[in-house]
Amino acid sequence: MPRNIDRRTFVKGAGAGGIAGLAGLAGCTGGPEDDGSSGEDGTDSPDDTGTPSGEDGNGSADGSAELNVGMVYATGGLGDGSFNDQAQTGLQQAAEEFDVGYDESQPDEVSQFANYQQQYAQSTDPDYGLVSCIGFLQADALGETSADFPDQDFMIVDEVVENDNVASYTFAEHEGSFLVGQLAGLLTTQEFSAGAGSTDPDSTSVGFVGGVESALIQKFEAGFLAGAAHANADVDIQTTYVGDFNAPGAGQEAALAMYNNGADVVYHAAGNTGTGVFQAAQEAGRFAIGVDQDQSLTRPNYSDVILASMVKRVDTAVYNSIEAKLNGELPTGDLVALGLEQEGVAAVYGDELGSELPEEVTSAVESSREAIIGGELEVPQSPSDVSE
Incomplete structure (x- = not known):
């Protein structure tokens, strides 16, 4: 790990974060188009017994559909x-x-x-032909559920479950995170002002706020560290894990500590906890980088500090799995890996600030994107593998 990294765990039980961006991204072949606008608060909740429900218009499963899908979201819920x-x-x-x-x-x-996985798997009215499990934390439960229901098809995002009735979709988060790390590392070494943020000419520091510390979130961290170091080996990098994907207050506190310690840009991979990172960026007059969707669009109140987002096409994985199931081609028992080359991840510049970024910075990031796709630049997947 680079000698100039301050890597800490900030608060147990709080926080979660995101991914950052470079250029407009079209979906993979056959995938959905993403306008980045789906950031509304979710209102559909299961009842107290744990039975899946489709209240408030979000559920439409019935016996007449060609396929019914049961969706189990990650903790943190809709509206993140x-x-x-x-x-x-x-x-x-x-x-x-x-x-x-x-x-x-x-x-x-x-x-x-x-419980949610099992409820969908055992339902007969309606029958759910596919159960979608979103997030790596579902893997242990799904390993058992899929074994108990061998005739039920499942898909999981962000983890591999090696059962014959599970299609596993993973992403090269480290590749996209490298690009936004390079962006942050280049900007902190120069005077830059746009929107409500500016860099401190006396500081060369950036930060990473993670949610639950795990091998998956460490891929985001590793890519970001490597990208920042690629931009400038002398950049100081602060790292914090909050311990939660749905704690904006803890995310704000963690990011404020980084900004107060000289960070110009903070990247989050922390789900709704990342909202607090954006709040801290506005409070400190610095910059942030979002994750998963173009958060300058899904969190427009903070678009004046969001430089970019590392977009992760979870929508493509979900859409493609449904289409494949309908066509009798669901890749159960297999792993589908989506990286920069497959447009599964991408760095997307902020809607408000993207046009303000220096051309030499965006050109350097684009060169790295091409080098990663071409195999000329290998990105580490663990923070311990980031060379000094």
């Missing part, structure tokens, strides 16, 4: 403006284009995943 909302975009796009009904469940805790 990033990960879960991106998954819902793919689900809704598929429902609009195909004869698909669906119901949605929003677990509050990891311990609820198995």
Whole structure:
């Protein structure tokens, strides 16, 4: 790990973050189009017994549809403006284009995943032909559920479950994170002002706020660290894990500590916790980088400090899995990996600030994108593998 990295765990039980961006991104072939606008608050919640429900117009599963999908979201729920909302975009796009009904469940805790998965798997009225499990924290529960229901098809995002009835979709988060890390590393070494933010000419420091510390979120961290170091080896990098994906207050506190310690740009991979990072950026007059969706659009109140977002096409994975199931081609038992080359991840510049970025910075980031796709630049997947 680079000698100039201050890597700490800030608060146990709070926080979660996001991904940042470079150029407009079209979906993978056959995937949904994403206008980045689905950041509304979710209102559909399961009842107290843990039974999936489709209240408030979000559920449409019935026996007449060609396919019914049961959706189990990650903790943090809908309205996060990033990960879960991106998954819902793919689900809704598929429902609009195909004869698909669906119901949605929003677990509050990891311990609820198995119950929701099982409820969908054992339902016969309606019958759910596909159960979608969003997030790596569902893997343990799904490993058992899929074994108990061998005739039920499942898909999971962000983890691999090695059962013959599970299609696993993962992303090269480290590749997209490298690009936004390079962006942050280049900007902190120069005077730059745009929107409500500016860099401190006396500081060369950037920060990363993670949600729950895990191998997955460390891929975001590793890419960001490597990108910042690629921009300038002397950049100081502060890293904090909050311990939660739905704690904006803790995210704000963590990011403020970084800004007060000289950080010009903070990147989050922390779900709704990242909203607090944006609040801190505005308060400090600095910059932030979002994740999963173009958060300058899904969190427009903070577009004046969001330089970019590392977009992760969870919507494409959800959409493609539904289409594949309808066509009898769901890749159960297989892993589908989506990186920069497959347009599964991308760096997307902020809607308000993107045009203000220096051309030499954006050109350097684009060169790195091409080098990664071409195999000339290899990005580490663990912070411990980031060279000094």
